[in-house]
Amino acid sequence: MTDGLHTPADLYRRMRLIRGFEELALRLVKSGEIVGGIHPYIGEEAVAVGVCAALADHDLITSTHRGHGHVLAKGSDPSRMLAELAGRETGLNRGRGGSMHAADVAVGILGANAIVGAAAPIAVGAAWAAQRSGSGKVVATFFGDGGLNQGVLLEALNLAALWQLPVLFVCENNGYATTMPTATGVAGNAVGRAEAFGIPAVTVDGMDVEVVRDAAVLAADRARRAEGPALIEAMTYRFGPHHTMEFRIRLSYRTQEEIDEWRRRDPLDIQGGRIAAGQRARLDAEIAEILAEAERFALASPRPDPAGALDYLYASGMVARGGVA
Amino acid sequence: MTDGLHTPADLYRRMRLIRGFEELALRLVKSGEIVGGIHPYIGEEAVAVGVCAALADHDLITSTHRGHGHVLAKGSDPSRMLAELAGRETGLNRGRGGSMHAADVAVGILGANAIVGAAAPIAVGAAWAAQRSGSGKVVATFFGDGGLNQGVLLEALNLAALWQLPVLFVCENNGYATTMPTATGVAGNAVGRAEAFGIPAVTVDGMDVEVVRDAAVLAADRARRAEGPALIEAMTYRFGPHHTMEFRIRLSYRTQEEIDEWRRRDPLDIQGGRIAAGQRARLDAEIAEILAEAERFALASPRPDPAGALDYLYASGMVARGGVA
Amino acid sequence: MTKLSYTKALNRALGDELERDPAVCVLGEDIGAGIAQLTLGLLDRFGPDRVVDTPLSEQAFTSMATGAALCGLRPVIEFQIPSLLFLTFEQIANQAHKMSLMTGGQVSVPVTYVVPGSGSREGWAGQHSDHPYSLFAHVGVKTVVPATPVDAYGLLVSAIRDADPVVVFAPAGAMGIRDDVDASMLAPVPLGQARIHRAGSDVTVVAVGHLVHTALAVAAELAGEISVEVFDPRTVYPFDWAALAESVGKTGRLVVIDDSNRTCGFAGEVLATVAEEMRLIAPPKRVTRPDGAVLPFALELDRAIQPGREQLVAAVRTVMK
């Protein structure tokens, strides 16, 4: 799955994969195969794919509670990702992580994080290690507009700026932190905050994958030239609920008109419009096949053995005392 | 001690009180009467006095680890403050707080705080309470340049800005966080950070009490008119060590030339130059008398009874289980 | 008598206290929308000055509540996730908790922190499944873990009225519980007062929160064979040691079931105090999470780590041997 993200078709195809994956995952949440629900990424695909298109295979990312798109964009195997969501031993994290913790170190994914803002300083640390080693690696860290209000993320901006670390802060501004409109929660804005630390920042159309990609390429190149961090604020929208539990509780924090308006700028259609209709249909079919296989794979995979519930708790191999003597 | 801070002489006199208090405290640290050492405020007197000159008696402040100046500027009794440092039952905090925790609610001091940055959100909460009650109170919160890098303080700026709270953020930029030069720790600067949240901010000469006072009056008036928070960065310098333990360890983070240069702008001399020499001498003598009395009072005061070590632990009066059965 | 759910009981306690005392206010994320159900309808009833949606700045708004409390308010904070208590540990343990003593009694900090859905919520995995009540008991912040809707109501009311900071944990596993209540049952429950849910003579089983129901199920299952007393301290700290002494004075045997990690957890404290001060006729046992537990995502792994019914049955049988 680490085929490149070079052509317009590549970008479309990867976004299509994410969209299809999320639709499949939503189905499996409904059917109960995925327990605990998910934070669907539908509508925001252009951000993850645009940013990852600017990254090399060896570059790194950190992700969020709404992380499926990042993980697939960076190149994880959708079958193993789906197996993870279904809690199977073949999952990326051997079923230990689930939707909010997918990690795939082999393709440069240091992990999703269920605590808003928490991944940013981890990415800064990875960038610091990259800088020291001269590996030339760049680290992209995704977070939402809500993350802009976490102190630790603001502290992380300071460290990255002071030490001119090769890190790309990607703010996915989807207009809401759960039910809170961005403007209600964020005094000032993302770009102004980054600039206050001396970090170059730009706001881009997060529904257009090529626009995101272009901004990310500029920022990643600067970082590779040791010119320090950058922030990209991608204006985007989630077409669906904050989390699937929202299907069970009635909330009215946004209007149907607003949702419809954003849906008219579906990133798949924007990018789909740039490739031939026949090719688009062929790519759609390819993805459908990949996802059908992912579903087969995931649901046929073994569940973890309860006897291994504490495996990996200590990397040193230390065995913890159990809960019954 | 809540005589006003109106005239040039008032300002000088209060600064002189702080200077003399700190000199006395340093002596008592050396003699062992004050245990644990102090963070002397010498050199920075104009900031505390200038800000408090803009506050009404009912206004509130929060303070820092380097807090003696703030407490005296706001109007605490130096005798009771000194008794606190000497760990006496007659101290502001009944000997329970010490140098880093002096509080005097009766004159609007919600407390010093030993954790850098921690007082800012507490001040925001007090300002929020003031806003809701319509009391017209303003809250000033002091912090150092090091505090600019604490996430919680940056979060506090956001809340204050969003809700347009009557709070004055006072950054005492004395050039160092312990041994770290401000520029090494702070990417960007104080004013830029505040402005990123939409908070009006200004940098002023922190060695000139009238300059500080004038900036604080503007900011406090805005806050009283419900026009929201402000930040003042006062450029200042500590003439002495970060903490008295620095007398025991040799550090070389700043040069004697730098110290000498700042000492030439002693805030007491700047303000002292604005009053007649005779008056200055009279005020100095007055203060000397007050401090002699403070020393007498403090050292004659009773030490707390060890049997009361857990008094006040729970405001509800709950008695905690002791450490031996 | 009407049915009252645990969640609704908390919601009602909040509403009643907001109504009763103008100093009470509620802060938290998405509480206007009432996502966690606790605050449903409160924004409409009391307005945005008293039911305040906060940005994702838990540290700042936690200390903001402290500052407001210093000025006479009685804020209640709702945290969406138990581990937000880790994020705000400094603000609660090192600030709010310490102010009364450090100021020599000049101030009090009457803030209540409520965590709906503490403990494992199926499928929420490692960072959303903590149940950190033992941590707060250790630092000495009053710590409440109600088991039933009536207790949830009464304890939350008492927490809000208390002069000190109080953390109220509403376990995910208890929030579905319903009680038959009439209005007279909805009254403050003093902090630090235990409740015997079922009397017994052979073994005292101590539990809080959802595990009280596990203990009751086990007591029912073993009835006839072993007479189990189900002892619910209701507040983990302060703990009702006098009531426990009475219970184990009668039974002479002790099992504690506890949804925290084993080392330095609540169950350990109960065993330790009993070992020092009370007499047992058989060694006590505890059923807990393992040491250092991180709840894995997959359901079978998650369940394997939580203390459960079968383990409790085994422990009760062991102490009877």
Next chain:
Amino acid sequence: MTKLSYTKALNRALGDELERDPAVCVLGEDIGAGIAQLTLGLLDRFGPDRVVDTPLSEQAFTSMATGAALCGLRPVIEFQIPSLLFLTFEQIANQAHKMSLMTGGQVSVPVTYVVPGSGSREGWAGQHSDHPYSLFAHVGVKTVVPATPVDAYGLLVSAIRDADPVVVFAPAGAMGIRDDVDASMLAPVPLGQARIHRAGSDVTVVAVGHLVHTALAVAAELAGEISVEVFDPRTVYPFDWAALAESVGKTGRLVVIDDSNRTCGFAGEVLATVAEEMRLIAPPKRVTRPDGAVLPFALELDRAIQPGREQLVAAVRTVMK
């Protein structure tokens, strides 16, 4: 044999590990200047790439260390104040600790956190006098509290080489201690291995850190009258239960002296595990800080709250009755 101070031992361990392994680096506030003595001379020897002065952003640089560890480094963080562990509790307990399990073993987080001057430093008052090792034992982060210079050296070395996060508490009360050492004694000490500082046959006294020296003084004072075995687990978590079983198997009596708060503290854990798994001939006792302790500033109040020698003597006599 030369004299080695506790502080110098930690300094030497850092220097030796920086020398041995290029992946090791040190982060913290004012560590270039070496204000806390631990890092004296290291900046000159190893340069600012490996000895990194950080701004006052503990949360960010703690997780930064995690990120660097994920990429192969072995960061050591020095915290100036014990309560900075409250501020970074999220980053240690909810992030660093959980990553290995949550990723299904893909990553390890070999970060060491060192706290020089933990516990009461005279006159530093409420927010600088915590000794929060029991909290980390509870969440399951490896927790080390060395008592002597030799152990401080050996345990810090092992912590740095360990694949998991480890917190090393250097108690203020121990940092003045000096040992006679020759080079061969400076070697890694495995985590989880207890040390008997003095053998005895009547009572096992368990202590860590500076309280080991209190226990030794009490053992000497009571010698002839009562034979006290001084048992130092050295790591609070993991705990060397096998060695403790051997000790109490011999003495049949137990006292634990512990500088944490009583409820859910380390002493409680020892009593609980012993109550479950071992046999005593007299009820055990613990000497601890009080519940919910906040250390008051005035020296006589501060001392009144700390567990001390006289209380230990009394407890030992009580278990001998």
